[in-house]
Amino acid sequence: MPHSSVNLVQSGYMSSSELDHLFAKLLVNPSWRVYKTKNSVRKVDAWVMKDEMPARLRFMVRIMKLLCDLGQSKLPFGETLVPIQLFMCLYEDGNDSCPLHRHDCHQVTVSLGSPRMMVISGRPYLQEHGDAVFIDKETHSIPKERRSDTDSRAPRVSLNFFYTTSTQAGSASVTTRKRSSSSSAQDSPMKRRRI
Numbered sequence: 001m002p003h004s005s006v007n008l009v010q011s012g013y014m015s016s017s018e019l020d021h022l023f024a025k026l027l028v029n030p031s032w033r034v035y036k037t038k039n040s041v042r043k044v045d046a047w048v049m050k051d052e053m054p055a056r057l058r059f060m061v062r063i064m065k066l067l068c069d070l071g072q073s074k075l076p077f078g079e080t081l082v083p084i085q086l087f088m089c090l091y092e093d094g095n096d097s098c099p100l101h102r103h104d105c106h107q108v109t110v111s112l113g114s115p116r117m118m119v120i121s122g123r124p125y126l127q128e129h130g131d132a133v134f135i136d137k138e139t140h141s142i143p144k145e146r147r148s149d150t151d152s153r154a155p156r157v158s159l160n161f162f163y164t165t166s167t168q169a170g171s172a173s174v175t176t177r178k179r180s181s182s183s184s185a186q187d188s189p190m191k192r193r194r195i
Helices: 016-027 055-073 166-171
Strands: 005-007 033-036 041-048 081-091 098-101 106-113 116-120 123-127 131-136 140-142 156-165
Touching: 016 055, 016 081, 016 106, 016 156, 055 081, 055 106, 055 131, 055 156, 081 166, 106 116, 116 131, 123 131, 156 166
Parallel strands: none
Antiparallel strands: 005 131, 033 041, 041 081, 081 156, 098 140, 106 131, 106 156, 116 123, 116 140
16 A cells, blocks of 8 residues: 555554454444435444543554554654544445545544555555555545445445644644535534644
């Protein structure tokens, strides 16, 4: 994957069995809710990180620490990471998708499960199980992948960790969603948060 990324297993951050266990637990998460937009559908769950980690997500403590460490490693020397939100998406098959959008904060997205194409700044990148990609205010989407045969795409979960820096947090209102003026705040389950 040419975009700034790492594979958590190949880089030695987690074992394959740890990722498989995490994926299996996420698939049975009772808090998934259907999220539809005009042209896409997927299931979502979220944790706004100013709040204590919900009991249903406590099995994710290790991956959350890793995401914080990975995000911090991409920041300039002297900057401190300020976590904003964990936003999780469940794509049950190739018909589920995420429309083109961008955020006005930093992001690490980890893909678990079936490989799916992620389009970043107009370029497609195949995300495999365990790939973590760094996105810095770039447009991105997960397009539908309809297949002509009966081999439909298996489930995929994305863990989208949003964060900012201590400098940015002190100087501006940071949100996880960059919107046009015609968009409605109620269109998105993502939270706007002044840091």
